[in-house]
Amino acid sequence: MHLTYTRISKHPYNFRRITGLSIETFDKLVLKVRPLFEELESSKLRHGRMSHLPTMEDKLLCVLMYYRTYISHVFLGYLFNLHNSNICRLLAKNGAITS
Numbered sequence: 001m002h003l004t005y006t007r008i009s010k011h012p013y014n015f016r017r018i019t020g021l022s023i024e025t026f027d028k029l030v031l032k033v034r035p036l037f038e039e040l041e042s043s044k045l046r047h048g049r050m051s052h053l054p055t056m057e058d059k060l061l062c063v064l065m066y067y068r069t070y071i072s073h074v075f076l077g078y079l080f081n082l083h084n085s086n087i088c089r090l091l092a093k094n095g096a097i098t099s
Helices: 012-019 023-042 056-069 073-080 084-098
Strands: none
Touching: 012 023, 012 056, 023 056, 023 084, 056 073, 056 084, 073 084
């Protein structure tokens, strides 16, 4: 079992405590960031393997949790069922979009 947007969004109080945003604000942020994310994805020369975080919402949740708590990549990887090197790459690529 791992953390996903679908699962955590069913608990608005916990969602706000973890991310610092309400679900409504998060959804607005997703709408704002989605075009930038899709542009980044389409500019890849090689596509490689599919991400274990397939949705934009899950990736953004991971990035926001990191910036909110500054927990280690190992612990964040454990929460999202990813290796810490994948978390590092995710934050490097998608962290710039959210800033």
